[in-house]
Amino acid sequence: MLYFDHCASTPPFDEVIQTVSEVMKLQYSNPSSIHQAGVAAEKLVTRAREVMASALQVQPNEILFTSGATESNNLAIQGAAMQKKSRGNHIITTGIEHASVYECCRLLERRGFQVTYLPVDSSGRIRITDLRAAITEQTILVSIMHVNNEVGSIQPIEAIGEVLKEYPRILFHVDGVQGLGKVPVKLHEWGVDLYSISAHKLRGPKGVGVLYCREGVQIQPLFAGGEQERGLRAGTLNVPNNVAMAKAVRMTLERQETAVTKLRELRQHLIQGIDSIPELVLNSSRNLEEGAPHVVHFSYPGMKPEVIIHKLEQHGIVASTQSACSSKDLKPSRVLLAMGCNEARASGGIRISMDAEQSIEDIVKLAEALRIIVKELKPLEKGQHRR
Structure with missing residues (x-):
């Protein structure tokens, strides 16, 4: 075949499959537990966070583990919108976003937010002039994907970041699911505040993802619960998949x-x-x-x-x-x-x-x-x- x-979806690396199996067998304790086994599991997650941060050239505390890119996108967009709603209610995105972004924006529209869907040219890329024209005093978030999941068009993320540096109160979210490992990623240099990643697009396991959340950026959690992941993503961490995702990302970027x-x-x-x-x-x-x-x-x-x-x-x-x-x-x-x-x-x-x-x-x-x-x-x- x-x-x-x-x-x-991608076939997992053999090393990733082996990692999931070994961690599930040996480190099944809850990483939030205070006993020795829990601490050992927590150390694995901490190391996975460090590996992810090194791969993205960011700080470990800027890495939030999630269940996948759909959660990462929703946490970034809804979390930013709800955090910033007292300042403004306008969001800018494109008409060609993945459903997990597009439908999230449609949901926010039903909740009273205003969303501008930027047009694209025949290559599937936005025009920077359209972005500038769309920004208003009410704009609180720009969410534009890195690489389109259908036709593969690469958005001018660097140029978008340069524009948004003139508007420091506007958050910049990028759906990076099809970008990481295929095109350059320079989050700090480009001024990206939030960046979503999925493991199974990078020969990692399904059911795990990451949201890069720049230090100092405040967003609201999607659901209530424990204090895991800086209080932004409640729930017991998936230790085997977190570790395996870090390995998959590291191996992908090395190659x-x-x-x-x-x-x-x-x-x-x-x-x-x-x-x-x-x-x-x-x-x-x-x-x-x-x-x-x-x-x-x-x-x-x-x-x-x-x-x-x-x-x-x-x-x-x-x-x-x-x-x-x-x-x-x-x-x-x-x-x-x-x-x-x-x-x-x-x-x-x-x-x-x-x-x-x-x-x-x-x-x-x-x-x-x-x-x-x-x-x-x-x-x-x-x-x-x-x-």
Whole structure:
């Protein structure tokens, strides 16, 4: 099987699986307990926090362990909004955010907050001029993803940070789930206040994530309970997964430079393969500076994407349509519509997300399978292709 759905989830490193198993067997005490076994578990979490902080070049007390990126995003956005509501009620985000950000903002709208959804260009990137124009005296939070989970567009986080340095009272949150390990991350340099990470996108375990919360930034917790994680995330810490996530992040970043070089090569070959099939339309940016190295997104206008997905499975290839959270939604892609694609193109998208351990031969097999599938499906096309 050729697995091209790494944006949805990644196969854990063998070392990560081993770590989870060993810690579960040996360190099952509650790290909040004061007895010796609890202290030993707490030391493991402390070390994991230090490893995470070192990887991100931040301070250990700025690392908050969560159950995953959805919780991290909600804690950052709702926590910031509720903390800052006495000063203002305006939030700025984009129309192409992951559901865990987009729906969170929709929820806050129902609670009386005002949200501006910045438009994006045909590459899926915001314009800095639009951001500047959207800022008001009521703006309390800007939340913009680092790398889009569907088409792979890279947002100009550094430039956004430069703008927001002129507004020190506005918090800056970044959903970094598809960014870390694939593109540079410089949280302090860019002025990022909050940054969300998920372990299972980095060959770590599911059910664990991190929210980087810059020292001095105040947010409100999502739920009441104990005083774990600076009082911002109540609940018994998941020691095995916390430790395993730190290992996965460390291993990913140690390999990042080599991996990105390989991924860019794979990406270029895949784009060439897609270009050779006239019925397919590339949605991801061709520019290596604007598109993440591990994602290529294209459409077959007039054809249901689930048909192509199942056809690819018959060739032993796993791919996806939208994000895993939206893959069963038959509506046109919200991301592609925001990028200016027509409904036929927005309804026929396929996402290929790769890993550096894959080869050019794997890409050739994928391109050949697509060529065969398109030839089989062409008589069934609905409507005309409009690029």
